[in-house]
Amino acid sequence: MIENMFTKLIHFIRLFCKKIYDRVKLNLGIKTFFIQSKYDVKYLLNKKIIMPLHKRLENYLFKETIKHYGADYKWGDQKSQNLDKNTTNYGYGLFHHAIVRNQRPKRILCIGSMYGYIPYMLAKACEENGYGVVDFVDAGYSLKNDNDQKTHYFGQGFWNKNTIKKHFSYLLDTAYLETYIMTSEEFSKKYHKRKYDYIYLDGDHSYKGASLDIKLFWSRLNKEGFMCFHDIHLKKEFFKKEAQNVDLEFGYRVIWEELMGKHDFKFELSNHYSGLGFLQKL
Numbered sequence: 001m002i003e004n005m006f007t008k009l010i011h012f013i014r015l016f017c018k019k020i021y022d023r024v025k026l027n028l029g030i031k032t033f034f035i036q037s038k039y040d041v042k043y044l045l046n047k048k049i050i051m052p053l054h055k056r057l058e059n060y061l062f063k064e065t066i067k068h069y070g071a072d073y074k075w076g077d078q079k080s081q082n083l084d085k086n087t088t089n090y091g092y093g094l095f096h097h098a099i100v101r102n103q104r105p106k107r108i109l110c111i112g113s114m115y116g117y118i119p120y121m122l123a124k125a126c127e128e129n130g131y132g133v134v135d136f137v138d139a140g141y142s143l144k145n146d147n148d149q150k151t152h153y154f155g156q157g158f159w160n161k162n163t164i165k166k167h168f169s170y171l172l173d174t175a176y177l178e179t180y181i182m183t184s185e186e187f188s189k190k191y192h193k194r195k196y197d198y199i200y201l202d203g204d205h206s207y208k209g210a211s212l213d214i215k216l217f218w219s220r221l222n223k224e225g226f227m228c229f230h231d232i233h234l235k236k237e238f239f240k241k242e243a244q245n246v247d248l249e250f251g252y253r254v255i256w257e258e259l260m261g262k263h264d265f266k267f268e269l270s271n272h273y274s275g276l277g278f279l280q281k282l
């Protein structure tokens with residue numbers, strides 16, 4: 001008798017559950033809404049979540065890079081490297097990076113940097129390529145050192161004071177960059193066998209010094225490689241006005257004019273202040 005009642009109860013519960021199951025529609029129409037509306041889920045996800053997150057991350061990394069590698073020379077100069085902090089614009093650094101990503105050079109030479117911005121951008125592009133090494137050369141001159149007054153070109157003596165490897169390990173795999181604290185001339189003698197696909201000159205800016213760098217390294221540039229120069233438009237007078245007690249000669253402007261018509265391919269990215277010039281060996 002009890003067994004019979006128990007069987008009936010189970011049967012009743014089953015029927016009850018089935019009725020509930022049949023009535024409740026678990027399909028709430030969310031998927032249909034997105035399919036029928038003009039946006040699909042992926043589009044909305046990318047637009048409303050992924051892109052804003054990406055932008056925030058990009059802004060954060062931009063600020064960190066500019067600050068750590070002193071792209072504005074740590075005194076708020078956005079013109080020299082053609083930066084725009086309001087629009088997350090890496091300026092000339094972006095251009096070097098884009099060429100290296102496209103050209104995929106095996107070896108890059110970079111002479112002269114205040115806090116490492118351009119060597120970082122070049123090495124970062126190599127890291128992203130998974131290929132290539134930057135030889136960064138700086139004599140380590142300092143604006144504050146009496147002996148360096150004719151040679152410093154705004155060097156802060158940074159490369160002597162700091163742990164270079166640690167500095168470049170920020171946001172970068174240091175396997176893509178090697179630093180040499182010596183003059184470009186010393187470097188050219190010591191590593192006379194090295195050839196390059198990309199050469200960036202931003203060390204000695206005097207007419208004599210810059211001409212020497214071109215002479216030393218043009219023959220080391222591989223065919224189709226680029227040699228580029230910073231400050232091709234910079235005038236000495238700018239510095240007389242903007243920084244006191246600084247009287248340095250900026251010779252790239254004259255050299256750039258003289259190179260006119262002498263090379264296979266030459267172009268410039270002007271910002272009507274510093275300027276970046278390129279020669280290509282064709």
Ligand SMILES: C[S@@+](CC[C@H](N)C(=O)[O-])C[C@H]1O[C@@H](n2cnc3c(N)ncnc32)[C@H](O)[C@@H]1O
Pocket residue numbers: 080081111112113114115116117118137138139140141142151152153154155156182183184185202203204205209230
């Ligand atoms: C400070 S950079 C000019 C700023 C640079 N436009 C930048 O973006 O950082 C000039 C550097 O060239 C270095 N330098 C000057 N003459 C040099 C030479 N003959 N060989 C190697 N480095 C040199 C100085 O030590 C200095 O650090």
